[in-house]
Amino acid sequence: xxxLWFRTSKNWLEKLIAIAFGxxxxxxxxxxxxxxxxxxxxDVIAGLFIGSLxxxxxxxxxxxxxxxxxxYKPKPY
Numbered sequence: 001x002x003x004l005w006f007r008t009s010k011n012w013l014e015k016l017i018a019i020a021f022g023x024x025x026x027x028x029x030x031x032x033x034x035x036x037x038x039x040x041x042x043d044v045i046a047g048l049f050i051g052s053l054x055x056x057x058x059x060x061x062x063x064x065x066x067x068x069x070x071x072y073k074p075k076p077y
Contacts, residue, residue, distance in 0.1 A: 003059060026051075 003021030009015045030048060033039045039047075 003055070 002018050005021075006015050009018060014069040017032075026048070030044045033044055034041060
């Protein structure tokens, strides 16, 4: 959701707020998992790493899809 907010923002301040909000949200969730004793620190770090890889993959696929859609020019009959 942060990525979509970032992409649709027009000015740099709103983009900065989106990134800050997403970062704080992820940090709070990670800290809550540790504070509740639900996970070991290594679990949280691994989850953040795997989540980052997945986010990068999804964003790359979305960008590629959007660029392909923009480049497509149907031929008239």
